[in-house]
Amino acid sequence: MHGNTGSARDYREYTEYREYREYREYRDYLGVILSRERQRVEHFQRAEDILLTLLENVHARDPRFLVDYARNLEAFEFAVGASEDAVTLEVPLRIDGDTLRVLACRSRDSPGGRPAEMNTCCLEVCSPGTDLEDWTGGVDVMEHGGGARCLLPGKILQHLKELLVSAIVCCQRLFLLQPGDISAENLREDAMELSLLIRGSWKTIRFDIVPVVRRQQEPLQLQRLHRDRGFPEGSLRRATEEAHFVPASPHCWRSSTHLPILKLLRGVDTLQGPRLDSLRLLDQLRDQDWGGHGGRGALTFNHLKMVLLWSTELFPSPEDWQDLEGSVYRLLVILLRCLATQHLPHFLNPEENLFQGDAPDLASLYHKVESFAWDPQRFLCFHFGLHGFSGSCQADTETQALLQLPTEDGSCWDTAYFDILLSQVYRIQDSARRSAASQLLSRIRQEIPQQS
Known part of the structure; x- marks a missing residue:
């Protein structure tokens, strides 16, 4: 009986020791990850300052492209992730998205008449407005077909690309950028985002820049979610009350969930x-x-x-x-x-x-x-x-x-x-x-x- 009691105690002590060791291994592993997080935030912020300088120059050249200074969600995502993945950065267009009509893309809207991708759409201009006239006047981003006038993401991307290249040259001449701060070698003609490599410190961060049209929408009502099950109250409504449309092809847009997902992730963090x-x-x-x-x-x-x-x-x-x-x-x-x-x-x-x-x-x-x-x-x-x-x-x-x-x-x-x-x-x-x-x-x- 005494031997059995000792064996049970020894087993319990061994189990407790093993559980403590496993706890320590998890915590130690996490500790190393967290020790790098502040450095990653500083790294991001330095690269972000360079990019904002560039976008301010773009805005000065063409006020229809806005500068969004609220980059907290992107910095938050970059700090949490382990690898140096590209950072998606949306550049808002100065346009009232609520005056646009969302139409499903048809085959004839796609290059070569190919079937349109799932969840793509055209943004039709239904009524004239000052901001829309700005777009039609400076750059031909409207398409006249079947009585509908639609914003063309391909032409907006091309114009933004030209502005970015000009801004880089201007900022370098004014010594607002140091040699090696930024590289535009990844700017491709056929890409639906504009990729820039920016040196944050001793590493570079790739920013994928995309123009975005924002418009208000009814918050998503997902049948499986009952009053934000598991999430802070109201977080789903706040995350999805605004729709974001980004280029999907030269003629079509798609709805982006990039920022809504980051907003939900930030809610989880609370x-x-x-x-x-x-x-x-x-x-x-x-x-x-x-x-x-x-x-x-x-x-x-x-x-x-x-x-x-x-x-x-x-x-x-x-x-x-x-x-x-x-x-x-x-x-x-x-x-x-x-x-x-x-x-x-x-x-x-x-x-x-x-x-x-x-x-x-x-x-x-x-x-x-x-x-x-x-x-x-x-x-x-x-x-x-x-x-x-x-x-x-x-x-x-x-x-x-x-x-x-x-x-x-x-x-x-x-x-x-x-x-x-x-x-x-x-x-x-x-x-x-x-x-x-x-x-x-x-x-x-x-x-x-x-x-x-």
Whole structure:
């Protein structure tokens, strides 16, 4: 009896030590990430100052292009991300977007009569106005066809490009820019954004500059969201009350969710718990171990942002965000599900699959993420330029089968389903959630035969 008691105590002490060690490894790994964040913010702000100087010169040459000084969301995103991804910067047009009519693009609006891309539109000028006359007078950005006069994004882009090049030359002559501060070598004729490389300190940041037309709209009413489930009250309304249209082709525009997503992410940052820290940690792993340096099929920071937003909605209880490790696993189960089914729905447009076209490489990404989920300590270190661990730890057969269940009825995209996956690592305290997960698991086992 005494020996048994000692063994139980030894096991408990070992378990407590292991949990403490895992906690320390997560916190130490995060600590290194956070130590770099202030430097990244300063790096961004210096590059931003150079870009604003350039855009002020553009505005002085053509007041129809406005300078938006509220760049806090872009700086916030750049600081949180691990890699030096391009920063999207929208340049507002001085135009009353509410006077424009949004029309679906037709094949004849696309070059060569090709079918128009999904979610593209034309912006028709319905009534004359001073700001619209400014556009028609200085630059021919209107198209007359079928009785409709539409803003042409291709011509606006071309004019903005010419202004940027002239502004660079002017600022250099006035010594407002130092040699090497800015490079326009990536300005391509056929691109739907204008890319500039700007030196923030000892590194350069790529800014993708896009003209944007803003107009008020009714805030999105998503059926699955009930009064901002999981988010600060009113955050969805505030994030989506303004529509942003950016170039999709020389003739068509598309609705951009870039800033609305960043606004929601900023709202998540105000909630209690290490939600944003879990994003930081997984994005560092993406950059370090999961092949996050670009290329077809690569996992991106935008993918992980979407996973965090879904996690916030699917796990609205403070119970789910009490510690860093548990928060990371909330994101992991959703990410693994999306990789296994090769389907990551856009948070604001769920019918859009963000993994569309990337399927050939998602299987290898799945195994990398799964390896971390089952043996995180092996990855919680910095390689400083060396390749990360390349081995694989696999989930059991039932877990793999659960991850790959069909999604037609939507039952595998809710809290109960993900609680089933989490139950292998964590015990959910909420009795109602445990009951819902148990009922769903029973139904799944009845409908789908057990795999041997």
